[in-house]
Amino acid sequence: MGTIRVENLYKIFGNKPHKALEMLKEGHDKQSVLDATGMTVGVSNASFTIESGEIFVIMGLSGSGKSTIVRLLNRLIEPTAGRVIVDGQDVTAMNNNDLVKFRLHNMSMVFQSFALMPHQNVLDNAAFGLELAGVDKEKRHQRAREALEQVGLAGWEDQYPDQLSGGMQQRVGLARGLAVDPEILLMDEAFSALDPLIRTEMQDELLKLQEEQQRTIVFISHDLDEALRIGDRIAIMEGGRVVQVGTPDEILQNPANDYVRAFFRGVDPTNVISAGDIVRDTHPTIVVTKKGSLRAAHEILSGSELEHGYVLDAKHRFLGIISSEGVREAIEEGRPDLTLSEVFLEDGDPVNLDESMQDILPMVASSPWPVPVVDADGVYKGVVSKNRFLRTLHRTEEAMNGEGAA
Amino acid sequence: MFEEILIPLDQWVSVFIEWLVDNHREFFQTLKWPVEQLLNGFEHGLNALHPAIVIAVICLAAWKFSGKRLAAFSLAATVTVGLLGLWEDTMITLAMVLSSVIICTLFGVPLGIMAGRSDRFEASLRPVLDAMQTTPAFVYLVPIVMLFSVGNVAGVLATIIFALPPIIRLTSLGIRGVHPELVEAAQAFGATRRQVLVKVQIPLAMPTILAGLNQTIMMALSMVVIAALIGAGGLGSPVILGLNTLDIGRAVVGGVGIVLMAIVLDRITQSMAQRK
Numbered sequence A: 001m002g003t004i005r006v007e008n009l010y011k012i013f014g015n016k017p018h019k020a021l022e023m024l025k026e027g028h029d030k031q032s033v034l035d036a037t038g039m040t041v042g043v044s045n046a047s048f049t050i051e052s053g054e055i056f057v058i059m060g061l062s063g064s065g066k067s068t069i070v071r072l073l074n075r076l077i078e079p080t081a082g083r084v085i086v087d088g089q090d091v092t093a094m095n096n097n098d099l100v101k102f103r104l105h106n107m108s109m110v111f112q113s114f115a116l117m118p119h120q121n122v123l124d125n126a127a128f129g130l131e132l133a134g135v136d137k138e139k140r141h142q143r144a145r146e147a148l149e150q151v152g153l154a155g156w157e158d159q160y161p162d163q164l165s166g167g168m169q170q171r172v173g174l175a176r177g178l179a180v181d182p183e184i185l186l187m188d189e190a191f192s193a194l195d196p197l198i199r200t201e202m203q204d205e206l207l208k209l210q211e212e213q214q215r216t217i218v219f220i221s222h223d224l225d226e227a228l229r230i231g232d233r234i235a236i237m238e239g240g241r242v243v244q245v246g247t248p249d250e251i252l253q254n255p256a257n258d259y260v261r262a263f264f265r266g267v268d269p270t271n272v273i274s275a276g277d278i279v280r281d282t283h284p285t286i287v288v289t290k291k292g293s294l295r296a297a298h299e300i301l302s303g304s305e306l307e308h309g310y311v312l313d314a315k316h317r318f319l320g321i322i323s324s325e326g327v328r329e330a331i332e333e334g335r336p337d338l339t340l341s342e343v344f345l346e347d348g349d350p351v352n353l354d355e356s357m358q359d360i361l362p363m364v365a366s367s368p369w370p371v372p373v374v375d376a377d378g379v380y381k382g383v384v385s386k387n388r389f390l391r392t393l394h395r396t397e398e399a400m401n402g403e404g405a406a
Numbered sequence B: 001m002f003e004e005i006l007i008p009l010d011q012w013v014s015v016f017i018e019w020l021v022d023n024h025r026e027f028f029q030t031l032k033w034p035v036e037q038l039l040n041g042f043e044h045g046l047n048a049l050h051p052a053i054v055i056a057v058i059c060l061a062a063w064k065f066s067g068k069r070l071a072a073f074s075l076a077a078t079v080t081v082g083l084l085g086l087w088e089d090t091m092i093t094l095a096m097v098l099s100s101v102i103i104c105t106l107f108g109v110p111l112g113i114m115a116g117r118s119d120r121f122e123a124s125l126r127p128v129l130d131a132m133q134t135t136p137a138f139v140y141l142v143p144i145v146m147l148f149s150v151g152n153v154a155g156v157l158a159t160i161i162f163a164l165p166p167i168i169r170l171t172s173l174g175i176r177g178v179h180p181e182l183v184e185a186a187q188a189f190g191a192t193r194r195q196v197l198v199k200v201q202i203p204l205a206m207p208t209i210l211a212g213l214n215q216t217i218m219m220a221l222s223m224v225v226i227a228a229l230i231g232a233g234g235l236g237s238p239v240i241l242g243l244n245t246l247d248i249g250r251a252v253v254g255g256v257g258i259v260l261m262a263i264v265l266d267r268i269t270q271s272m273a274q275r276k
Helices: A017-025 A030-037 A066-073 A096-105 A122-126 A128-132 A137-150 A166-179 A196-212 A224-230 A248-253 A258-264 A294-303 A324-332 A357-366 A386-401 B009-048 B051-065 B068-083 B087-117 B119-134 B137-148 B152-177 B180-188 B193-222 B224-229 B236-245 B248-275
Strands: A004-013 A040-050 A055-059 A081-086 A107-110 A184-188 A216-221 A233-238 A241-246 A285-287 A308-312 A318-323 A371-374 A380-384
Touching: A004 A017, A004 A066, A017 A030, A017 A040, A030 A040, A040 A066, A040 A241, A055 A066, A055 A224, A066 A081, A066 A184, A066 A216, A096 A107, A107 A166, A107 B180, A122 A128, A122 A137, A122 A166, A128 A137, A128 A166, A128 B193, A137 A166, A166 A184, A166 A196, A196 A224, A216 A224, A233 A248, A233 A258, A241 A248, A241 A258, A248 A258, A248 A386, A285 A294, A294 A308, A294 A324, A308 A380, A318 A324, A318 A371, A357 A371, A357 A386, B009 B087, B009 B137, B009 B152, B051 B068, B051 B248, B068 B087, B068 B248, B087 B119, B087 B152, B087 B193, B087 B224, B087 B236, B087 B248, B119 B152, B137 B152, B137 B224, B152 B193, B152 B224, B180 B193, B193 B224, B193 B248, B224 B236, B236 B248
Parallel strands: A055 A216, A055 A233, A107 A184, A184 A216, A285 A308
Antiparallel strands: A004 A040, A004 A081, A233 A241, A308 A318, A371 A380
């Protein structure tokens, strides 16, 4: 639940939007529409789908229409044309009653300026959505307490918003959004007003919450680092249009135009590309059921040109690394009945799929063998070699700088 | 050049008022009825109470909303008023102020809320409020007497005309002063128009609305003397009497009573507004 489909969505600000709409459909841009009609284009022909449970970041400079588009999703701003469909329900066609119900239960929002009620304490602020829904006091306070605990604000219930720091106020804002248990959370530059250290902390908090319970999060940001850090997918907006939608490294490796490229210029690609993006299954693996035999391993390794082998259990979970030299020595010393685990190389630890190139750089640089990569369950996915690492680095630099000049 | 063509507005108005008096006096007398009930209730009530009780209530209110200093001042002021022989007049004035302020609040707050939420309504209301505040009271005293006859009730009605605008204006200002992001946040969480009003706009506008109430009370008090001109009793009558008979002492005593009451009511309502 929580899939949002946006179809040919337009928003034109002004009293006669239809002429402007015609012009946009004929292919004119924001500026020429403004010159000809005096109407401001907020969003022009936006179409994309936000999958259930993903963090979808909408990014753009100020005036690109990103704050408008998030308000079209819950109709705080009425769209001029187009449709927003959430789990098959056409939000744009709802009457006032249905819209109120939809906002009460399906979609909540976190604001850049926090927008907490100054006359209510932290607990009542967190319970605000439930209060509107008519949930009785005891129940809504209990839910609000749970939500406050989730964001690390237990014990602050009786304070008033102006007694809290900016970061804590936004935690209350987040708790207010979570307390109604929505499928979709809209976050409009939610962390932009916070100082950098607190911002990073809040991003981690959000990722942690997302791990506990997957919601569809639509996150508006003008900060590329933020988008790359938390976004499963990113949509980039320019002048009211959505110019590109994709995963961070899709966009990074294949920017749609100079605007997008300009955005990413100066970004360190090693922060964006993860181990999972460059992992390759090039090395021999040895699957063992119980102890594993040295001789069998020796056979496999000598059959390949490569020096190292990766030992997995029956479920393909990574156990350790062996070298052909180590195996040979053990056999020559006349101890062929040793188990494989006794000849594992030291420091042969794996890295995780979603660790960035930046994170794995020290391991790739220092270990003599290609670094093994595993997923969250410890299942072996392949290796990242020094060679592969350097080639990826080189190629992305080229993509960003080389083509931009043309 | 204006000698030949003149608009006979004076005649039109005279004819119109005469027509109203001849044909619709009953309607205005009906209108008068609830005001009369309210006013009489307060007047009888306040005069029936022992002065000590009234003084105690005023001092307690001062103590609760502000503190010991204002309570002490209120005690001194009310006792002084009594010692000056103005107790009965003060109670009549208090009853008139209370009645007109209650009626002003009853109409002013809803009108102010409507004006705060609709630009068009605000724009059409503004010239009316301007006229109510700037038209000299003497202009509407005569028609009021013709329609409602003389006395305390006519005094209250004249007071309402003068004292109503500030509470409307400040209520509207308060509603408009609520940060739009807070209204947006409430809407985003599924608030209806009514919920936005009751749970966000009114609570946040409350200090400004109370400032409007304070202004309305002050304006009502400033009408006391003028109301006395059309036969309303209270603290205005010694002033008018003193003026007519050149009895300066008497006029000053009445004036002192008005000032003391004004200070007490102003400080109490101001601290109410600042408290939240």
